[in-house]
Amino acid sequence: MRHSSSSSRLSGLVGFHLRRVSAQSQVELEEVLADLDLRTIHYAVMAAIETSPGGRQREIAGEAKIRPGNLVPLLDQLEKRGFVRRAVDEADRRSVRFSLTAAGQTMLDAIHDRVLGHEDRFFAALEEGEQAALIALLRRIETP
Numbered sequence: 001m002r003h004s005s006s007s008s009r010l011s012g013l014v015g016f017h018l019r020r021v022s023a024q025s026q027v028e029l030e031e032v033l034a035d036l037d038l039r040t041i042h043y044a045v046m047a048a049i050e051t052s053p054g055g056r057q058r059e060i061a062g063e064a065k066i067r068p069g070n071l072v073p074l075l076d077q078l079e080k081r082g083f084v085r086r087a088v089d090e091a092d093r094r095s096v097r098f099s100l101t102a103a104g105q106t107m108l109d110a111i112h113d114r115v116l117g118h119e120d121r122f123f124a125a126l127e128e129g130e131q132a133a134l135i136a137l138l139r140r141i142e143t144p
Helices: 014-036 040-051 057-064 068-080 102-122 128-141
Strands: 084-088 096-100
Touching: 014 040, 014 102, 040 057, 040 068, 040 096, 040 102, 057 068, 057 096, 068 084, 096 102
Parallel strands: none
Antiparallel strands: 084 096
């Protein structure tokens, strides 16, 4: 559905609506996490480590969908707070592996509960089936 008049140019652009909804959700989610002094990117990194326990930096970055170079300061912050542990890979001493600490797992669980609450509120206008359909559609166009 594309409109030709300048006053409605944006209304027919899927990307415009995706960006607006994404930005709004991101702002609200950051507010939900603010008192923990964590951001959504920390959540993504911790979830990636949970998915790939003992993973290397490149694996975690790939799972979290961030550049490996951008991951380093985030891992440093999480390690400093006692949420992440670094260990030298015994098979390849040049490599470092990452895992969540018990405190990190507890924090990740708490963050996840908040994220689920945010999603329930934010997407309340969509029925459960509509939410599942939206996820399926977005996955079809998402870059691996």
